Amino acid sequence: MATVNNYVFSTHKLSLPTKPFSYSIAFSISSTKFHPQLKKNHKPYPLSLIKSIAEDKEVVTEKIGEPDKQNTSELESRDEGLKRFAGKAVNASIVLGFGTLAVTRLLTIDHEYWHGWTLYEILRYAPEHNWIAYEEALKENPVLAKMMISGIVYSLGDWIAQCYEGKPLFEFDRTRLFRSGLVGFTLHGSLSHYYYQLCEALIPFQDWWVVPAKVAFDQTVWSAVWNSIYFVVLGLLRFESPANIFSELKTTFLPLLTAGWKLWPFAHLITYGLIPVEQRLLWVDCVELVWVTILSTYSNEKSEARISDTTSEVDPNTSSKKR
Known part of the structure; x- marks a missing residue:
């Protein structure tokens, strides 16, 4: 120890700490402490402003979703257009195919004898030789020949009926056409064959009053009998209930029967007065092109009206929209 001018100094050395110091300071700042007026001046948002913001969000969401709806409607319309075009193509191929086959068979009846023939000779002898072939078919299998003719006539009649109803030429209902042709093939040809023979057996006289x-x-x-058979079988082929079929038959029986009196009595004066028994169905089928148009139109109008009434009963909004 040393003493200088009454001051005492210690010569001991300072010893530094062996372990380092660790400092941790926690800061907690609250806005209300520094700005106490914020808490007092803070007010909640008004409800009108919140509602307007929510409505704006909904409008924005709807606007965002509108392009999806437009795209969906465009795709649906495009699909409908493709289906319609495909249906027209199928119908056109059916009509052109069967038409080409029929015309070819009729014109090439004498193809085995064409050697050296002119076009005039081919066209001149084709009708006569087709008639001879038809008479031979009647002798070999009369029922099948008449069934084929009735099936073709009823299909053509239904096609004419659909065109008469306003459908384009190649936009006909194939299922409806098939149903009508099936009824003509399976029932009208065979039943008419036996009916004309029965009619001759019941009234075999040759007096003036016979016709x-x-x-x-x-x-x-x-x-x-035939109108009832036609209506019932078409209803069954449409998978309608027996109650609906017979209710439609009751409402259409007398109007359809009296409608036939405007056409058939004049046609049957020729049928029973001039044409032989075996040839009668061919003449009747030619007139049937007009009558099947009436039959098919009447039957399908009643069916579509019943379907629309059923739909309006199930969903009343559809009937209000139609009005």
Whole structure:
């Protein structure tokens, strides 16, 4: 120890700490402490402003979703257009295919004898030789030949009926056309064959009153039977219930029977007065092109009206929209 001018100094050395110091300071800042007026001046947002913001969000969401709806509608319309075009192509191929086949068969009846023939000779002898072939088919298998003719006639009649109803030429209903042709093939050809033979057996006389009697019998008994068969079978092929079929038959029986009296009595004066028994169905089928148009149109109008009434009963909004 040393003493200088009454001051005492210690010569001991300072000893530094062996372990380092660790400092940890926690800061907690609250806005209310520094700015106490914020808490007092803070007010909640008004409800009108919140509602307007929510409505703006909904409008923005709807605007964002609108392009999706437009794209969906465009895709649906495009699909409908493609389906319609495909249906028209199929129908056109059916019509052109069967038409080409029929015309080819009719014109090439004499193709085995064409050697040295001119076009005039081919066209001149084709109708006569087709008629001879038809008579030979009637001798070999009369029922099948008449079934084929009735099936073709009923299909053509239904096609004409659909065109008459306003459908384009190649936008016909193939299922409806098939149903009508099936009824003509399976029922009309065979039943008519046996009916004309039965009519000749019931009234075998040759007096003047025979033709009017046959026409009256045809337009009462046979017309009532055949119209009923046609309606019932078409309804079954459409998978309708028996109750709906018979209700439609009751409402259309008399109007359809009386509608036939405007056409068939005049046609049957030729049927029973001039044409032989075996050739009668061919003449009747030619007139059937007009009558099947009426039958098919009447049947399908009643079916579509019933379907629309059922739909309006299930969904009343559809009937209000139609009005």
